[in-house]
Amino acid sequence: MTALLTLEGVSKSFGGLNALRDVGFSVAANEIFAIIGPNGAGKTTLFNCIAGAIPPSSGTIRFAGQRIDGRRPHEICSLGLVRTFQIVKPFRGMTVLENVKVAAFSRHPAARAAEIAARRVIERLDMVELAEVDADELNVAQLRRLEIARALATEPKMLLLDEALAGLTATETTVMCDIIRRLPEQGIAVIVVEHSIPVVSSLCSRAVVITFGEVLVEGPTRQVIADPRVQEAYLGKAEA
Numbered sequence: 621m622t623a624l625l626t627l628e629g630v631s632k633s634f635g636g637l638n639a640l641r642d643v644g645f646s647v648a649a650n651e652i653f654a655i656i657g658p659n660g661a662g663k664t665t666l667f668n669c670i671a672g673a674i675p676p677s678s679g680t681i682r683f684a685g686q687r688i689d690g691r692r693p694h695e696i697c698s699l700g701l702v703r704t705f706q707i708v709k710p711f712r713g714m715t716v717l718e719n720v721k722v723a724a725f726s727r728h729p730a731a732r733a734a735e736i737a738a739r740r741v742i743e744r745l746d747m748v749e750l751a752e753v754d755a756d757e758l759n760v761a762q763l764r765r766l767e768i769a770r771a772l773a774t775e776p777k778m779l780l781l782d783e784a785l786a787g788l789t790a791t792e793t794t795v796m797c798d799i800i801r802r803l804p805e806q807g808i809a810v811i812v813v814e815h816s817i818p819v820v821s822s823l824c825s826r827a828v829v830i831t832f833g834e835v836l837v838e839g840p841t842r843q844v845i846a847d848p849r850v851q852e853a854y855l856g857k858a859e860a
């Protein structure tokens with residue numbers, strides 16, 4: 621496996637609380653990888669360290685051959701790694717197109733080129749009929765799609781999705797899974813933080829389970845989910 625992202629010995633403390641301890645794993649350029657674990661395990665903290673929202677206390681994070689630990693989010697984004705947020709916060713009072721265009725400016729400083737790039741992303745995500753709609757008027761599923769559109773407009777090599785399916789109906793989840801599933805063939809690797817085991821099983825080739833800030837198990841998704849330690853720690857029951 622040629623790794624696009626590699627974490628080695630990543631730890632993060634908040635005062636006396638060790639939110640992450642010695643976390644390490646690699647993600648390839650063509651895969652959809654899951655980070656799973658119970659509430660409070662450290663998944664969001666891990667995303668924040670990778671995407672540059674907070675620096676790790678120690679350890680190294682490499683992306684596309686460069687050290688990115690401790691770098692600012694905009695620098696990491698310009699290298700091609702971008703995240704979405706659990707709580708979606710589009711620019712209110714701006715249309716879908718304008719929201720995506722703001723993100724496209726990071727690659728296309730000229731307004732016309734940014735608009736063309738934004739429209740391409742909107743088409744890719746089947747949002748053409750929403751292009752001129754104000755972000756205030758979108759429902760939860762449309763907002764989650766806009767969040768992904770804004771991330772894709774930065775033209776990433778890797779997308780970190782923090783609970784991108786939260787609050788969606790079964791049908792909306794299927795649509796969103798189809799969108800995510802198509803990303804590797806467009807040259808975009810994906811890491812999801814996701815609570816639903818069926819979704820992780822259907823989407824992700826490999827997964828890492830984090831408990832109490834540490835890697836419990838990492839490997840092919842089916843193997844990880846069947847692991848008795850995961851059944852015990854994450855699903856709350858030991859396998860017979």
Ligand SMILES: Nc1ncnc2c1ncn2[C@@H]1O[C@H](COP(=O)(O)OP(=O)(O)OP(=O)(O)O)[C@@H](O)[C@H]1O
Pocket residue numbers: 634637639657658659660661662663664665666
């Ligand atoms: N800025 C912070 N200051 C202090 N403690 C924090 C901070 N951010 C996270 N923590 C703590 O770090 C631990 C890991 O939290 P984190 O949000 O990363 O877990 P999580 O796995 O994403 O949980 P959830 O599934 O509920 O979103 C928790 O004990 C949390 O209270």
